[in-house]
Amino acid sequence: MAVRSKARAARLLSGRAPASARVDPGAYTGVVPDTEYLVHLAIGTPTQPVQLTLDTGSDLVWTQCRPCPACFAQTLPYFDPPNSSTFGALPCDSPMCDDLAWSSCGKQNLGNRTCVYVYGYADNSITTGSLDADTFTFAAGDSSGEASVPGLAFGCGIFNNGIFTSNETGIAGFGRGALSLPSQLKVDNFSHCFTTITGSEPSTVLLGLPADLYGGAVQSTPLVQNFSSLTAYYLSLKGITVGETRLPIPESAFALRQDGTGGTVIDSGTGMTSLPRGAYELMRDSFVAQARLPVDNATSSLLSQLCFSAPRRARPGDVPRLALHFEGATLELPRENYMFEFEDAGGGSFTCLAVNAGDDLTIIGNYQQQNLHVLYDLVGNTLSFVHAQCNRL
Template sequence: MPSLLSFVLLLSVTLMALLASPAFSTSRGTLERPQVKTRFRVNLKYVDSGKNLTKFQRIQRGIKRGNHRLQRLWGMALDSNDVVQAPVHAGNGEFLMKLAIGTPPGTYSAVLDTGSDLIWTQCKPCTDCYDQPTPIFDPKSSSSFSKLSCSNDLCKSLPQPTCKNDCEYLYTYGDYSSTQGILAQETFTFGDVSVPHIGFGCGQDNEGDGFSQGAGIVGFGRGPLSLVSQLNEPQFSYCLTSIDDNSKTSTLFMGPKESFNITKTESIKTTPLIQNPSQPSFYYLSLEGITVGDARLPINPSTFELQEDGTGGVIIDSGTTITYLEQSGFDLVKKEFTSRINLPVDDSGATGLDVCFRLPADSKDVEVPKLVFHFKDADLELPGENYMIGDSTMGVLCLAMGASSGMSIFGNIQQQNMLVTYDIGKETASFTPTQCDNL
């Protein structure tokens, strides 16, 4: 299979109160839903921000992470009908978000993941924990920490809960990383907004190196364990800055965008979200076709369709860097770009991308064909920087897309400098061209 690129966007999250051990908390049978303000904005940053890397070095690191993530996401879909095998979860994302946990609040960074649900952080006492940038959360230090009982609805929502004295969980990921601990509730603080009684996983046995950039994961999927579901806010948005300058700040908005004085409606494109009963956490879109230049590609209509057995389809994912298209669709895109760009093909594989061209030494501007994704009710034409990546030092120009098998993913490079709004109440996703670092 051709090399694939995925750019893991990690959200800088101040995580503080996740799970604790049985010795120092009162068990709660019913999770109390927040009755406070739950609308907030937080800054996001790329997982590799602040590192002395060239653009293509960041991309190559993203490719490696992306290959793992693609395998995880595809594995989740394949395993969804297998009641024997333990489910595999998506895991890492590309952005970090800051948040705080507990009372008094302690600040953490955690991975934002729109491909999974569970919120978790590493907790003391730690049987096996990886190195993280901040101190490990200690439930003993928080007056608002309590464990959740086995009768709690969130415990029942775990894929494979184990109940002895406490509600225990085990999440495994496609790169063989895992987190294991107990389910608890805590006060989480996002910016200047504190929300009590958030259910999360207190991980006391965490293995693998897939999460070392942060202190855990904040799931933004559609399932009951996710932050989106627990806050009961049907709408959230993010605006991701360009990969060219990862010093600029991306932003996450929880709640209607109008609450943040974002009222821009021109050029907005809105398409339905599709539900997959076999994989209910993912955000699926209906991709009906692709245009390159002035040619609508002869892609079979079934190529991107969600199948009755839960396989196939197209998901939108903030945690995957490039877009992956099912092999037969990608082959047509590759063929069209190769025929339309008047440059020699670079097949060295040095960049990790499958479609690259050699740039002349004196090249400044290269004309590239337009690219349109025809989602249902939304023809989304992308700006050139959202799908072509050039590097004059390496002398290459590459298409930021790759091939996949069975599932397609609309990645975050294609979403950069767009306000992407998920409206779960209306079952829609919207795209509005936006200079994200100006929000």
């Protein structure tokens, strides 16, 4: 999870009807729980199911398509364009093609040259294919069945490689750009509530629906616009508390700079939160000083995480509390949102801090968003959140 989160950080450095869709944590393997959250919807007429990573850190919506000469393995069939009566290729001069960072003209198609895209990431993940349009089918916003929205642009990827799992068929961009799903649906808001990352229970992502946040004290913080990066959702992180100690980290460590570097983003596609190295080291040292558990140096070195030897059952107070302070809001994290437990083959029991050191960009990952109902108000330019049992919403 640490390796994938750091790779993800490299990526980030580089009037429709309301609808909803099922979201569940993808499968994970290994000691450290590591997953993306998958949106279940369908494309085409008749519908063909897809499972797309819900990604607030990118814009393009894409899935793997037949023929797929260079694709990663997936459990669902590849999307088959000829089997959809509503499928259509988008020409090079379409506005959506212009919104791509890199595109060119493909083969002649009924007098219009089709839009070919390459969407690459700094972690070497890449998708290449044609930008097309088709009908997307969601669960209806009023729970009356299904809602079909025609003419949504998406990437039909035929050359795809990188950090992907067999459960996903592509990515659903939920970013701020014109190609993202919320932007194309022209909704005023969207919300998600991620269930426990180590489980399999589903939840719902709501697009354009009044999202009633309840179950506790709702808190709100402004979204910060970074004009050098029009995709990600930036927040104003002011500080961090470990136990009862506010760490002596200057606010400038988390602040967006005038040149567009630095800052703090909230990202559904990143696993663990990452902090600038200086801030992480202060957090790590504070955990070591306040935890009532011994540091396990061998495990810490093996996993590149701060790990403690721990009893089989967590005891109150054996690790300090963790809180993130934003402008106008404080996120008090429950233990299960910043520590993960595991046992090794020899019967040893450990608990590790699910935060790692990164570059100057701070990323709030999905591990810290478990059982947190998060509402993105795209008109009011605010982010609201409240603790919730996401499998019960």
